Amino acid sequence: MTKTLKTQVCIVGSGPSGLLLAQLLANAGVDSILLDRKNRSYIESRVRAGVLESGTVAALEEAGVASRLHAEGIPHEGFDLAFDGARHRIDLVGLTGKSVTVYGQTEVTKDLFDARYSAGQQFCFDVEEVVLHDLKSANPSVQFMMDGEKHNVCCDYVAGCDGYHGVSRSAIPAVVLRTFEREYPFGWLGILVDQPPVSDELIYANHEHGFALASMRSETRSRYYVQCDINDKVSDWPDERFWQEFALRLGPETAAKLQTGDSFEKSVAPLRSFVAEPMRYGNLFLAGDAAHIVPPTGAKGLNLAVADIRLLSRGLIEHYNAGKDDYLDNYSSSVLNRVWKVERFSWQLSKLMHQFPDNSPFEKRMQRAEFDYIASSEAASKTIAENYVGLPLE
Numbered sequence: 001m002t003k004t005l006k007t008q009v010c011i012v013g014s015g016p017s018g019l020l021l022a023q024l025l026a027n028a029g030v031d032s033i034l035l036d037r038k039n040r041s042y043i044e045s046r047v048r049a050g051v052l053e054s055g056t057v058a059a060l061e062e063a064g065v066a067s068r069l070h071a072e073g074i075p076h077e078g079f080d081l082a083f084d085g086a087r088h089r090i091d092l093v094g095l096t097g098k099s100v101t102v103y104g105q106t107e108v109t110k111d112l113f114d115a116r117y118s119a120g121q122q123f124c125f126d127v128e129e130v131v132l133h134d135l136k137s138a139n140p141s142v143q144f145m146m147d148g149e150k151h152n153v154c155c156d157y158v159a160g161c162d163g164y165h166g167v168s169r170s171a172i173p174a175v176v177l178r179t180f181e182r183e184y185p186f187g188w189l190g191i192l193v194d195q196p197p198v199s200d201e202l203i204y205a206n207h208e209h210g211f212a213l214a215s216m217r218s219e220t221r222s223r224y225y226v227q228c229d230i231n232d233k234v235s236d237w238p239d240e241r242f243w244q245e246f247a248l249r250l251g252p253e254t255a256a257k258l259q260t261g262d263s264f265e266k267s268v269a270p271l272r273s274f275v276a277e278p279m280r281y282g283n284l285f286l287a288g289d290a291a292h293i294v295p296p297t298g299a300k301g302l303n304l305a306v307a308d309i310r311l312l313s314r315g316l317i318e319h320y321n322a323g324k325d326d327y328l329d330n331y332s333s334s335v336l337n338r339v340w341k342v343e344r345f346s347w348q349l350s351k352l353m354h355q356f357p358d359n360s361p362f363e364k365r366m367q368r369a370e371f372d373y374i375a376s377s378e379a380a381s382k383t384i385a386e387n388y389v390g391l392p393l394e
């Protein structure tokens, strides 16, 4: 027996993209069902980046989920680039008039879940065997198994918000889908530690031994990273090794202020650039990590996903509430135009700030010259600043 469910928009994936879409749609009276192959507690336990562009903050405000973000988020007016001991501050506010907000993505996810639960959102968790059907027709559907029972969601639209490893992207026929990918020859080892941040602002450092990033979650909780070998495991990085490398890469002046301690979370993440085109196929729309991945160097993953959802929600709301399809028709091209610019920035900053095993002495000098140029040029600093605070939506 198949259980049939009906909705306007079936959202596959209940990460930040899917949750925000459901929230914005619900605020405009559009009905959705959210399904995920995991459950709430699993989704909320994923540790991700924590820098929000002002446009992302605006979207969360518009969605009505920004009160805790305003209470607990930390506004940052600049950040530092460091290169073999030299330091340069990117004055975000001075160069662009805008700041960013440091607030963990895990917290954004929690706020969205709270809002959707209290509004009675229909969730389907721990689903398996998700298959998308009839995407080119006016009546697409999403089939899956839940609690041992077959389910079929009949809908007008499917939103593929199921991340890089989801099924939505692969529902687009291979003759239509084009993908573009770059893997980086190293990973990031990240830790969380309950110690005050070593600096009030973020520090991105390139050192002979590799990249390091000093970030934070609050005034008492720090998030630190070091570039590591692509094959490294968490067990290769006991805390003592981490602190030694991290201090070395940040340089003696900053290291003198570093308060170390036992980490309570440690993970290794690969770095990848990836884009799938188009982001629409019939009545399927891809958004967030399902369509694109950036290396974390510019903290763009969540921000890019939120920008997609702003445009997608606008298109769906215009369709239902004004009978207009212009935004939906333009979704893929307008979103991809911005996606590629953000991919460029994330790739450029990653190239500048890491040690690449294959870099020749010439390429190393090029990196250093680029850093020196940025440090000496307001125009070059402004280019970084305007990308970091977030490019306009259109």
Ligand code: APR
Residues within 6 Å of the ligand: 012, 013, 014, 015, 016, 017, 018, 035, 036, 037, 038, 043, 048, 105, 127, 130, 161, 162, 163, 164, 165, 166, 167, 287, 288, 289, 290, 300, 301, 302, 303, 305
């Ligand atoms: N069926 C249903 N759900 C699925 C499936 C599937 N076949 N495959 C994956 N999912 C779910 C995952 O369990 C996850 O909860 O889709 C969700 C995708 O969430 P994210 O990977 O977080 O992707 P997205 O919401 O686009 O995130 C955008 O937030 O999580 C970060 O790195 C991400 O920075 C990016 C941003």
Ligand code: PHB
Residues within 6 Å of the ligand: 048, 049, 050, 051, 202, 213, 215, 216, 223, 296, 297, 298, 299, 300
């Ligand atoms: C983080 O706080 O986890 C973080 C911050 C900035 C980045 C990446 C990650 O560029």
